[in-house]
Amino acid sequence: MSTHAMRAIRLHEHGGPGVLRYEEVEVPRPGPGEVLVRVHAAGINPPDWYLRDGMSNLPPETRPKFELPVIPGTDVSGVVEAVAEDVEAFSVGDEVFGLLRFPSFDGHAYAEYVAAPAADLALKPAGIDHVHAAGVPMAGLTAWQFLIELGHDHPSPFQAATHRPVPLDAGVRVLVNGAAGGVGHLALQLAKWKGAHVIAVASGAHEAFLRGLGADEFIDYTKNRPEELVRDVDLVLDTVGGPDSKRFLRTLKRGGSQFPVFFGDFDEEETAELGVTVTATQVRSSGVQLAELGRLLDAGTVRVAIDSTFALADARAAHERAARGHIQGKIVLTVA
Incomplete structure (x- = not known):
């Protein structure tokens, strides 16, 4: 391999994990406002497999433009070259670590090197390694922008209204659905940092993990229906979303809010009748907010859990792991 070449994962067509190819490509050159990062680890996120399968699950009007072949991935941790x-x-x-160019699909993180906008990066917390840092950016910023501070004024493609986080303190009760996943386990910890009472919903295998992160209550959704057990919460953060998301509306008290991370199917008449609000946003890159998260990670206030790691060349196996679900924390690619 020449000194100007690197290894990367590329898509030449859409499909299952088998379309991920490990190839030799040119090392990118940083443009204005950018740095070249030697990647030590790259986090895996749902948009990576949305891109891989052609984004068939997204409404056509919300699909970003891109051209094949493309290097997938947005989350990196590495060293500035x-x-x-x-x-x-x-x-x-x-x-440094960062979420690159999101919500576009020009992150190109599944590679040995990446040209990264400096504005998307923050210094990696000294107290965690590159694998753990690579698991943070998209999941952590999603939790932060939904719960703590939106931090931007870009309109959401999913709604006309601007998303506004609910102030969290000791008097607030929060239910997190999908609490063991990437966004969920970080959102749980951010809500606890603010003093909220947190009810975690996940499968029973994750109970000890979530209680260890500070969950005040735990509901095993394989044995109980949360909407039949819970009432009068102030906020539902549903990291699962989809057509079943609206079942959580009846856990809210009047004046409460539900935040679906992945858009759901809601009826405006029903939400008005219940006196609740449904609002969402689309996570965006922010080095400034990542630096704030980094301070919490360095202090041990928030920690990121790693479900599994795979070598960059084994990205296919990593996507197959993601497809099996029941992920505890994050899946990360390691780059030699």
């Missing part, structure tokens, strides 16, 4: 002349925030040798 070079910086553009106009970049002052980072220097060669800095350890």
Whole structure:
């Protein structure tokens, strides 16, 4: 392999995990406002397999534009190798992590090197390794922008209204559905950091894990229906979404809010009758917010759980693991 070449995963067609190819490509050059990062680890997220299968599960009007072949991935942790002349925030040798160019699909993170916008990066917390740092960006920023601070004024493709987080404190009761997953387990910890009472919903295998993260109550959805057990919560964060998401509306008290991370199917008349609000947003890259998360990670206030790791060349196996579901934390690719 030449000194200007690297290994990366690319898609030449859409389909199952088998379409992920491990190939030799050119090392990218950082443009204005960018740095070149030698990738040590890359996080795997749902948009990666949406891109792989052609985004058939997204409404056509919300699908970003892209061209094949494409290197998937948005979450990276690595070391700065070079910086553009106009970049002052980072220097060669800095350890960084970030969510790259989201919500576009130009992250190109499944690779040995990536050209990354400096604005999308933050210094990697010194207290965690690259694998754990790579598991944070998309999931952590999703939890942050839904629960703590939106931090941008870009309109959501899913609704006309601007999403507004609910102030969290000791008097607030929060239900997190899908609490063991990437977004869920970080959202649970952020809500606890703010002092909220958190009810975690997941399968029974995750109970000890979630109670260890601070869940005040746990519901095993394989044995009980949360909407039959819970009433008068202030906020539902549903990381699963989909057509069944509306069942959680009846767990809310009047004036409460439901935040579906993946858009659901809601009836405006029903929400008005119940006196509740349904609102969502689309996560966006933010080095500034990642730096705030990094401080919590360094302090041990928030930790990221790793479900499993796979070598970059084994991205297909990583996507097959994701397809089996019941993920506890994050799946991460390691880059030699």
